[in-house]
Amino acid sequence: MSKLPRSSRLASPVDTEAHGEYRIVRRPDDPRPLYRFTGHVDDDPQPGRYHIYAGWFCPWSQRVTIAHALAGLRDVVTVSYVDNVRDGRGWAFRERYGPDPVNGFTLLRHAYEATEEGFDGHVSVPALWDRDLARVVSNDFAGIGIDLATKFGKVATRVVATYPEHLRAQIEATDVTIDTPAKLTALDERLAGRGYLVGGELTEADIRLWVHLARLGPRLAEYPNLHRYARDLYRIPAFRDTTDFSTYPHPDWSLA
Incomplete structure (x- = not known):
């Protein structure tokens, strides 16, 4: 020992x-998530x-x-x-x-x-x-x-309330997948002239989209509104300080 x-x-x-x-073992007869x-x-x-x-x-x-x-x-x-x-x-x-x-x-x-x-x-x-x-x-x-x-409002002071009750339905309805060029184009168009995805404020929807955009690499520059949006988010300490591009699929790329 x-x-x-x-x-x-x-x-x-x-x-x-x-x-x-490492393998994820899934059995057809196992209903557990x-x-x-x-x-x-x-x-x-x-x-x-x-x-x-x-x-x-x-x-x-x-x-x-x-x-x-x-x-x-x-x-x-x-x-x-x-x-x-x-x-x-x-x-x-x-x-x-x-x-x-x-x-x-x-x-x-x-x-x-x-x-x-x-x-x-x-x-x-x-x-x-x-x-x-x-x-x-x-x-x-x-x-x-x-x-x-x-859950922590009594013991911590929020920087931003990212899941406000009045926007929760919109947050959950927002599709932030970027697995096709069409979806990237749709998101790029949605962000034209807008700083955030939902309600004009920073929310959970932006967090969900950011983690995919940060890993997209140089292709992000093909979508000017998404590129601008991602750079703006990266200036926020919570986004920047939790990001390590060297661990992503394009380790030499950065939004700095």
Whole structure:
């Protein structure tokens, strides 16, 4: 057994020869969702109770870390990052971003197994950990982001209210997928003369679109309104400080 303090333990290097490639195992007879844990933040959350396991490379994690920053939760909900690469063991804690500061786990899988004995599902980030219950509350990235935006008003001062009640229906109805040129063109046209997607203010809809645009690379310049919009968002600290272009598909590209 290692003699290092628990909080200093790190996973061994990625080794696909020994551990294989990571695979998401789905069985046709298994009705459980891919993101299996869908709990929520307590209605009266206290500072220090929750922790977010995130990944710099992951758009779903970035949605959560942007929401976290805009909700003013830096001193209320802690955040740590897994390494950018994985083998069959899944995401791990290595020297690049340091050890797991909460549990001293070397693999994120250990958090899932502490929550569900014999866990056999997808080990994903982001994951919301509850220190009081010693378990993963949720790995449902959409639910985590909304909880961060709406549940902590008594213990934190928001920078921006990103999920205001009067705009929620519009936010949820806004299609921010950019998987075809047609969708990019439609979004580009929608943003002509507009600073934000919904209601003239910064909302969850902008967070959801940003994480895809930031990973689009040089192609973004083909859409002038989207390019301008993305550059404007990048000037906001919550967007800029949660972005590491070196971990994206176009690591030499930037909006700076």
